[in-house]
Amino acid sequence: MANVLLILPELTIFLAAILVFKCLILGLSVLHVWRVAFAGSLLGLGACLITLGMTGEPFHPGIYRVDLFSQLMKTVIAAALVLVLVLSDSPPVMRRDAWRELPFFLLLSSAGLMMMTSATELITLYLALELSAFPVYALIVLHRDRRMGSEGATKYMLQGMVASAVTLYGMSFIFGLSGTTYLSEIAAALPELGSQPLFWVGLLLLLAGFLFKLALFPFHFWAPDTYFSSPHPVATFIATVSKVAAIAVLCRMVAVAGWNEASIDGETLRIVLIVLAVAAMTLGNLAALVQKDFKRLLGYSAIAHAGYIVVALQAFSSLGHTAIVFYTIGYLAMTWICFMVACEVGRNRDTVPVSALAGLWQRSPMLALCLLIGIFGLTGLPPTVGFIGKWFLFSAALEDGQFLLVLIAALNSAVAVYYYMRVLRVAYLLEPAKEDTGILAPSPLVVTGAMVACLVVLWMGVAPNYFWEIAAEAIVALGATY
Amino acid sequence: MxxxxxxxxxxxxxxxxxxxxxxxxxxxxxxxxxxxxxxxxxxxxxxxxxxxxxxxxxxxxxxxxxxxxxxxxxxxxxxxxxxxxxxxxxxxxxxxxxxxxxxxARLIMTTEFPLREEPAGAAAWGVEQIGHGFLTTYSPLFIGLAICLSVAIIAAVLVARREADKS
Amino acid sequence: MSLSAFLLVSLVLFSAGLVAIMSRRNLVTILVGIELMLNAASINFMAFNYYTAVDPVVGQIIVLVIIGLAAAEVAIFLSILMVLYRARHDVDVEEIREIRG
Incomplete structure (x- = not known):
């Protein structure tokens, strides 16, 4: 019984998915299906909160670990899922017959992502990675413009499959060198494994699949295209929920490989991560400068943010990890706000060019204010979490003595100001185009969600202590395992 | 030979x-x-x-x-x-x-793998052992795989079906 | 046969898969390349399972999982391919440049 309690969040979300499927078979209306899914996701969030303090291993020891770190990440995933579902109520950009299936796939993918945060065995991790990816592949195709949907899905899926195949190949070498797939045993054997170059090559290959989900260079190609060509709620899901799980796994893997004193060769991993971070930040920010489409711009901005996160990840310290967990929560809220605006503005459009935001201030002051907060956050301006979060990320790298890296990151943030401000300029200073002058009226639920997200962004920015302490405790729980 | x-x-x-x-x-x-x-x-x-x-x-x-x-x-x-x-x-x-x-290839050739004394014999790993492993130690894998396959089938059917209303 | 012989065979498979993917001829050949890479990983797992693993059941379970997941992946991918084909009447990678920015 205690074991069931430990996997309560996954179980709730998964049972909700099954219930939604049952509703689909019974032929309930879109609204009813959506309500069931929404209630299920709220229950899932509740289940996460209930299990927040629990620790244990529900299955055979070493395969699946429930601790504060995994449960915190699951809570974040569940909260983000609720927010995404708020936007997923019969979106016109999707095929009409797919409206009812959208919540079902979102729930399933979230269950997979939750598994990812807890899995401590390589193959379970791989399985969770695939389980979380399959429903998303299917969702992108269900765009109302079949051409756009199928092309976007093909690109995303091909790159995802290549990345996961590389991950698997890397795992095979780690399995061969250590004779086991349990992370705890690998961590224990690290002093011997660390002297083998092949182990580090294997680990790098292994990270490919998760770097792909995070959209870090050189696995970033999909991000702008997929954000652009997915239906807006699905793009929101990819940009927010699935990022959290990837970050959780990266934190776990680095905690296994990097924190150990004995791993002298961890330096190689660190250098590779630094190179990837610099490439991702520079490339993402420079490419974003010339983008005309809002969602594509957010895609490049996501690449840059993946770079910022790796800046702290390469510090291989608990401070860096805490900063990452803290920033992830804030990043999620900021990104969701921006995508929420994209969803509302692009309600009847296949794409959301930046010019479509023109006159947003007149069309809906509420959305314009949200956009302001979200964009301020992504830019990294106070008093939002974007500022304080980046401060934490960079100071973790500074403490490690990486002055040059932090300088590059800071320069990149400065470059980014230009394109973020361009978005705000369009939204606040330009007159709306003739064809879309109508008032935008988001549903009360969306307004509520937006208020919560804005509150989180501002609260974390003004008084970071509370969230910082939770993140620090979670990282202590993670570090205690290895 | x-x-x-x-x-x-x-x-x-x-x-x-x-x-x-x-x-x-x-x-x-x-x-x-x-x-x-x-x-x-x-x-x-x-x-x-x-x-x-x-x-x-x-x-x-x-x-x-x-x-x-x-x-x-x-x-x-x-x-x-x-x-x-x-x-x-x-x-x-x-x-x-x-x-x-x-x-x-160079990396593989220069790495010394922790070889077992004697390669595992066929007796050690029959179908029974695999089934036992799937149902005990690796039960999450078994459950996860089942979910994955059903998701894939549902997704494939939903994606490939023709649109009901072309309007 | 020694362990490294199997590892080299799998490496050749993996590299062939890389060529099939990078030369980007059409979507089905890319899928073939991915299958080659998955098989390379499977051979590695089985060879390590035979020569080094502590518990020789693990590798087989892993390979069975990989085979199952590969089947699932192919099912979804081919269904997406059908939609793509219906919409465009072409499955050439070169043609899929419309949404590039």
Whole structure:
């Protein structure tokens, strides 16, 4: 019984998915299906909160670990899922017959992502990675413009499959060198494994699949295209929920490989991560400068943010990890706000060019204010979490003595100001185009969600202590395992 | 001696099929190359002492996956045509792949793996052990795999169905 | 046969898969390349399972999982391919440049 309690969040979300499927078979209306899914996701969030303090291993020891770190990440995933579902109520950009299936796939993918945060065995991790990816592949195709949907899905899926195949190949070498797939045993054997170059090559290959989900260079190609060509709620899901799980796994893997004193060769991993971070930040920010489409711009901005996160990840310290967990929560809220605006503005459009935001201030002051907060956050301006979060990320790298890296990151943030401000300029200073002058009226639920997200962004920015302490405790729980 | 010859033949079959699939300019030939490789890999599994996995490889991979690919090919007629074959791209990617191969081969040859005293005998890992493993230690894998497969089938059906209302 | 012979065979498969993917001829050949890479990983797992693993059941379970997941992946991918084909009547990678920015 205690074991069931430990996997309560996954179980709730998964049972909700099954219930939604049952509703689909019974032929309930879109609204009813959506309500069931929404209630299920709220229950899932509740289940996460209930299990927040629990620790244990529900299955055979070493395969699946429930601790504060995994449960915190699951809570974040569940909260983000609720927010995404708020936007997923019969979106016109999707095929009409797919409206009812959208919540079902979102729930399933979230269950997979939750598994990812807890899995401590390589193959379970791989399985969770695939389980979380399959429903998303299917969702992108269900765009109302079949051409756009199928092309976007093909690109995303091909790159995802290549990345996961590389991950698997890397795992095979780690399995061969250590004779086991349990992370705890690998961590224990690290002093011997660390002297083998092949182990580090294997680990790098292994990270490919998760770097792909995070959209870090050189696995970033999909991000702008997929954000652009997915239906807006699905793009929101990819940009927010699935990022959290990837970050959780990266934190776990680095905690296994990097924190150990004995791993002298961890330096190689660190250098590779630094190179990837610099490439991702520079490339993402420079490419974003010339983008005309809002969602594509957010895609490049996501690449840059993946770079910022790796800046702290390469510090291989608990401070860096805490900063990452803290920033992830804030990043999620900021990104969701921006995508929420994209969803509302692009309600009847296949794409959301930046010019479509023109006159947003007149069309809906509420959305314009949200956009302001979200964009301020992504830019990294106070008093939002974007500022304080980046401060934490960079100071973790500074403490490690990486002055040059932090300088590059800071320069990149400065470059980014230009394109973020361009978005705000369009939204606040330009007159709306003739064809879309109508008032935008988001549903009360969306307004509520937006208020919560804005509150989180501002609260974390003004008084970071509370969230910082939770993140620090979670990282202590993670570090205690290895 | 004979066993060595047979396994060498399977290995060569697997490698030759893979290289053929990678270079051949015709899509159908490419799938045939994959089929040869899959067959060779099944032989390798047999040598490595797991007839069950070898059987699954043949049943699912050759019998299922390759056939599904050929079906997809037949359903989309233009695929059966000769594809645009850019020599330069093939050569460039071959060079990149050979570089990767050289580096990895050197790494593999210089690494000392923690070999077991004696390779595992066939008795240690029958179908029973696999089933036992799936249902006890690796139960999350079993559950997860079941979920994955059902999700895939549902997703594939939903995606490929024709739109009900074209309006 | 030694362990490294199997590892080299799998490496050749993986590299061939890389060529098939990077030369980007059409979508089905890319899928073939991915299958080659998955098989390379499977051979590695089985060979390590035979020569080094502590518990020789693990590798087989892993390979069975990989085979199952590969089948699932192919099912979804081919269904997406059908939609793509219906919408465009072409499955050539070169043609899929419309949404590039």
């Amino acid at each position: 004979i066993a060595t010859l047979v396994i060498a033949a399977f290995m060569i079959l697997a490698m030759a099929g893979a290289i053929y699939a990678a270079l051949v300019p015709h899509t159908l030939h490419c799938i045939i190359g994959l089929g040869l490789t899959l067959f060779g890999v099944a032989g390798i599994y047999l040598y490595l002492g797991s007839p069950f996995v070898a059987a699954m490889q043949i049943l699912i991979y050759i019998g299922g996956i390759s056939v599904a690919m050929v079906f997809a090919l037949m359903l989309s007629v233009s695929l059966a045509k000769k594809m645009k074959h850019s020599e330069i791209k093939v050569i460039l990617s071959s060079i990149a792949a050979i570089l990767f191969l050289a580096v990895m």
